[in-house]
Amino acid sequence: MQGLQGLKKSIDSAGDLKSIVGTMKAHASSNINQFQNAAKASREYRRVLDMSLYVVLSGEEKIMPMEELEKGDIIHFVFGSDHGLAGRFNERIVEYALQNIPKSKDHKVITIGQQALQRLRFDLDIIDSFNVPQTTDSISSMVTNLLVRIDELRDESHVSKIILYYNKPKDNYAFEEETETLFPIDLSKLIKADINWESKSIPTYFSDKQDLLADLIRQYIFITLYRTFCYSLASENASRLSSMQSAEKNIEERLVELNQEYRRERQNSITEEINDVISGFKAIRKTVQD
Numbered sequence: 001m002q003g004l005q006g007l008k009k010s011i012d013s014a015g016d017l018k019s020i021v022g023t024m025k026a027h028a029s030s031n032i033n034q035f036q037n038a039a040k041a042s043r044e045y046r047r048v049l050d051m052s053l054y055v056v057l058s059g060e061e062k063i064m065p066m067e068e069l070e071k072g073d074i075i076h077f078v079f080g081s082d083h084g085l086a087g088r089f090n091e092r093i094v095e096y097a098l099q100n101i102p103k104s105k106d107h108k109v110i111t112i113g114q115q116a117l118q119r120l121r122f123d124l125d126i127i128d129s130f131n132v133p134q135t136t137d138s139i140s141s142m143v144t145n146l147l148v149r150i151d152e153l154r155d156e157s158h159v160s161k162i163i164l165y166y167n168k169p170k171d172n173y174a175f176e177e178e179t180e181t182l183f184p185i186d187l188s189k190l191i192k193a194d195i196n197w198e199s200k201s202i203p204t205y206f207s208d209k210q211d212l213l214a215d216l217i218r219q220y221i222f223i224t225l226y227r228t229f230c231y232s233l234a235s236e237n238a239s240r241l242s243s244m245q246s247a248e249k250n251i252e253e254r255l256v257e258l259n260q261e262y263r264r265e266r267q268n269s270i271t272e273e274i275n276d277v278i279s280g281f282k283a284i285r286k287t288v289q290d
Helices: 004-057 091-100 114-120 135-154 209-287
Strands: 074-081 109-114 126-130 159-169 173-183
Touching: 004 109, 004 135, 074 091, 074 114, 074 135, 074 209, 091 114, 091 159, 091 173, 091 209, 109 114, 109 135, 114 126, 114 173, 126 135, 135 159, 135 209, 159 209, 173 209
Parallel strands: 074 109, 074 159, 109 126
Antiparallel strands: 159 173
């Protein structure tokens, strides 16, 4: 059993830890709003791109379905986090990736975040890893870096498909695992999309069709990666917030126990001191009487 001094140190340490957890909660809560707002904006921009691609492709007689594309390497991007203390955020996306990525030389993996790298490096063929941007401003530069790496991979060998694995936020700080094909874009699906126009006629364009289509596809891939980062970061911070809430509750319960134990020990110490005083007084009185 700890003494009074030991209990006081434990109470102070628990109080300091509670303060740190509170700061982490506030930071995670702020980040959730930041990344959710960015994700919402990216969804709106993605919708504009869908409409634009629909306009450009509406006159096409036939578009090759994705199933008929040439075979080649498949690149898998797994989005995790750089830091821990995020509940089961990394464990869930890693388990999901392991269930869906075949162990084959044609399947190559790029991890986003050191936590995902450490959990996957012994099971899958990791060809590269990137850190996780921590602000919406730094997401754009990271997406640009990923696009450069994708271009390098396509120069080195034929890449038939690029697949994204990430956690997507839900209501009440929950999240779910998600898979999305980044490349190739299913253009045949886009031209069949049910798009409602405010006018009775479909908009037209005056630029060169191939140049415009190439530019729209680049933007489409960019905004898809950007949105994926936003989803993953919002989920990471939601998981961290939930984890910190549980930790805060446990710390509060522990503080109650420590304070109760401290009061008991203090009372026992006071009682012992009183008993010593009484015993000393009795001994002195007996000596005087004798």
